[in-house]
Structure formats: C-alpha cells, structure tokens
Amino acid sequence: MTLDPFYLIVSHVSQLELLVPQGVRLVQLRIKGQPGEEVRRQIRRARDFCAVHRAQLVVNDYWQAALDLKCRFVHLGQEDMETADFAALRRAGVRFGLSTHDEEELDRALAHDPAYVALGPVYPTLLKKMKWGPQGLDRVRRWKAMAGDTPLVGIGGLTPERLPGLFEAGADSAAVVTDIATATNPEARCTEWIKATRAYVK
Numbered sequence: 001m002t003l004d005p006f007y008l009i010v011s012h013v014s015q016l017e018l019l020v021p022q023g024v025r026l027v028q029l030r031i032k033g034q035p036g037e038e039v040r041r042q043i044r045r046a047r048d049f050c051a052v053h054r055a056q057l058v059v060n061d062y063w064q065a066a067l068d069l070k071c072r073f074v075h076l077g078q079e080d081m082e083t084a085d086f087a088a089l090r091r092a093g094v095r096f097g098l099s100t101h102d103e104e105e106l107d108r109a110l111a112h113d114p115a116y117v118a119l120g121p122v123y124p125t126l127l128k129k130m131k132w133g134p135q136g137l138d139r140v141r142r143w144k145a146m147a148g149d150t151p152l153v154g155i156g157g158l159t160p161e162r163l164p165g166l167f168e169a170g171a172d173s174a175a176v177v178t179d180i181a182t183a184t185n186p187e188a189r190c191t192e193w194i195k196a197t198r199a200y201v202k
C-alpha cells in the first residue's frame with residue numbers, strides 16, 4: 001500500500017473541512033476530550049466530507065466508532081492497541097496504522113501487520129508531553145530498515161523545511177499538527193505542505 005507523503009492531522013472536523021479542499025489526500029481526525037456523541041457526530045461529518053473530496057480519513061483512537069460508522073482506516077497508539085479488537089477490524093477490512101517509539105514497540109506493531117508504522121517524535125513537539133525525546137533522522141533510517149515493506153510515517157515537530165531530511169532518511173509520509181494548526185494562515189501553510197511533499201509521491 002502506498003501512503004500519501006502529506007499526512008494532515010486535525011483536532012476538529014471544522015479544520016478538516018477547511019483544509020481538505022486544498023488538496024489533502026490523507027487526513028487524521030484526532031479528537032481529544034469530547035463526549036462520545038460529539039466524537040461520533042464529528043466522525044460522521046468527516047467521513048462524508050472526505051468521501052466527497054476523495055481524501056482518505058483516518059480515525060484516531062476511536063476504533064469502535066470507526067467500525068460502527070463504516071470508516072476504513074484508524075490510527076492506534078500502544079495503549080489503544082491494548083483494547084483494540086484487531087480481529088474485528090480485519091473482518092471489517094478496516095486498515096490501521098500504529099504508533100511506535102522504541103524497538104520493542106516496533107516489533108509489537110509489526111506483528112500486527114499494520115498499514116503503516118509511525119515513528120515519533122522525530123523532532124521536539126509542542127503538542128503533548130511525551131516520555132521520549134526527539135528520535136532524530138538516524139532513528140528514521142533505522143526504522144525504515146526494520147519496517148521492511150511496511151510504510152513509515154514520521155511525526156513530531158515537522159515543518160516544510162525539515163521534509164527533505166525526513167524523506168531522504170526513508171520516511172514514506174510526514175504527519176503534522178502544530179505547524180499548520182498554529183499558522184497565521186492555516187490554508188496557505190497547508191498549500192505549502194502540499195507543494196513541499198509533491199516530489200515524494202510514489
């Protein structure tokens with residue numbers, strides 16, 4: 001499976017509706033701290049919007065809601081993996097990407113035969129407190145070698161300026177939250193990302 005090299009992550013469906021029409025092909029809805037009904041309302045809206053715009057929606061964390069609402073792709077972290085029903089996801093044909101931060105996690109993730117593995121934080125991130133320091137590009141190279149044919153997503157502190165290094169190190173896709181969410185003009189910044197990643201489409 002090939003992944004688009006630009007992987008946008010948004011925290012609300014309204015951001016997705018603003019940015020996907022710029023030409024985003026791969027977008028994650030990463031909702032935190034909302035009641036279940038609101039989460040499902042946003043997932044439904046994102047699913048329908050992405051279908052119209054031919055973008056691939058990835059639902060973060062809420063794998064059961066993704067199953068119920070007939071979404072096709074989820075992202076799970078190591079803690080999410082503890083409760084996820086992988087057999088049910090497979091039966092329904094729902095693809096999943098998995099977070100990894102150290103080699104033990106990478107081995108565990110690869111054993112599930114995911115659609116991709118994500119390595120982070122490649123650079124320092126402002127988005128959330130993490131127990132891992134910046135992984136750096138040598139780790140990206142190492143992950144690429146260990147992941148074999150499984151696509152590799154880099155995440156954490158990424159900016160358009162950092163993309164050539166990330167892709168040269170072997171990443172297949174670059175995921176971003178803060179650089180676009182905090183831009184003065186998120187739509188213009190999103191367009192910059194699209195232009196900066198075009199050369200890496202496979």
Ligand SMILES: Cc1ncc(COP(=O)(O)OP(=O)(O)O)c(N)n1
Nearest residue numbers: 060075076077078099118153155175
């Ligand atoms: C593409 C991508 N990579 C990593 C993550 C992080 O997932 P997780 O560790 O479950 O943390 P939260 O995002 O749920 O806080 C991700 N969401 N997407």
Ligand SMILES: Cc1nc(C(=O)O)sc1CCOP(=O)(O)O
Nearest residue numbers: 120121125127156157176177178
């Ligand atoms: C949500 C997330 N997960 C990470 C991991 O390493 O698993 S790094 C990260 C934050 C990425 O966002 P930004 O572009 O804002 O740094």
Ligand SMILES: [Mg+2]
Nearest residue numbers: 061076077080
């Ligand atoms: Mg998670």
